[in-house]
Amino acid sequence: MNTLGTASVAALRQYVRAANARGIDTGSLFTKADLDPSNLQTDDGRINGEQFQVFIRLLCEESNNPILGLETGDFVQPGSYSVVGYITMSCATLGEAVARIAPFEKLVGDMGTTSLSMNGDDLKLTWNCNYTDPVIRPQMVDNIFASWINYARWLADDNKASPSSVHLRRSSPGPELEQAYTERWGCPVRFCAGEDAIVLHKALLNTPLRQPDPLLRKTLEAHALSQLATLETDTALTHRVKHSIRRQLMHGITRQDMVADHLGMTSRTLQRKLSQEGVSYQQLLDEVRQGMAEDFLTNSELGIPDIALRLGYSETTSFHRKFKAETGKTPGEFRQLKAE
Structure with missing residues (x-):
């Protein structure tokens, strides 16, 4: 099962824009990552987190750029943050916008989580990356921080607004490339730090933004809360699907259309909802089958051909x-090992 959740298509678009600017063939990257390029045409679509990680890994390899993440931050747009971007656009101050990151960042994707803490006159935004690939993690953090800083400057209409400091867990890319960070961010950058964090002086939070609209912000936040509720409901969907699959497998049936019907939806709707959650029907079927197979082999005397039949294998x-x-191990070897 996918452990990286999902990412919004808007987040993917930012990387695609950066790749296109460098003349990289994104078509081949989509094919290798098993992603459908038509996803880019949707406004509220989501992609599998594992596939997103693969896409970024392939982009890193193709570009051979040790500061790819930093440079992709140059391509941030309000749409890069889905509805969250438009919420922050309607805030009155930078502080209001920053306060909207943590509650709504899941709408952008499950790439990581943000926490805020005050220390005297400083506000610290710490970001914990969920992606596990050691090549991807530092590039992902660089992208997130570069995007935040560029976007905040755009919101405030102030290209010189800068953090007090940035702390990165990643190792230094080398003295020459370190300059790219300090030039873009206009502040000290510490590598090999104990956390990934941006430190802001609290006075910066009072910076007025260019398009405050309290009424629009409330409307967008209500919409965002509705989208979050949908995501949470979809997360519970996998449990309902697996329960239905178990019921069907007791009769040797593995039909997706019957599971969908049991859940009160069409097969196509089920497929779409599972895709939004970053899994497929086949993945859930395989997971349930494996668990039931191990249970049968451990706790029953059913013959292996009978177990295969019950699990829907022809x-x-x-x-x-x-x-x-x-x-x-083969089923027989597994059973023997459990019996010892």
Whole structure:
């Protein structure tokens, strides 16, 4: 099952714009990452987090650029943050905009989480990246921070507004490239730090923004809360789907249309909702099958051909092959090991 959640198409677009500017063929990257380029045409679409991570990894390899994340921040737009971008645009001050990051950042994606803390006259925004690839993590953090700083300057209509300091866990890209950070951010940047954080002087939070609109902000926030509720409902959907799959498998049935019907929706709607959650029906079916197979092998005396039949396999050999791919052992070896 996907452990990286989902990301908004808006977040993907920023990387695509950066790649196109460098003359990189994004079509091949989409193919290798198993992503559909037509996703870019949707305004509220979401993509699988694992695939997003693969796409960025491929982009890193193709560009061979150790500060790719920093440079992609140059391509941030209000739309890069989905509805959150438009909420911040309607805020009255930079402080109001900063306060909207943590509550709504899940709408942008599950790439990481933000926490805010005050220390004297300073506000610290700490970002914890959820992505696990050691090549991707530093580039992702660089992208997030570069995007935040560029976007804040645009909101405030002040290209010179800068943090007090930026702390990065990543190692230094080298003395020559360190200058790219300080030139863009206009503040000291500490590498090999204990956290990824931006420190702002609290006086900066009073900076007025260019397009305050309290009424529009409230309307957009209500819409954002509705979208968050939908995401949370969809997260619970996987549990309902797996429960329905278990019921069907007790009769040797693995039909997606019957599971969808049981949940009161069409097969196409189920597929779309699962895709938004970053999983597929086949992934959930495989997960449930594996759990039931291990349970049957451990706690029953059913023969292996009978287990395969109950789990909806047309051939016992298919069950053997899939089980060994998951555990490294055949069903018989697994049963014997559990019996010892």
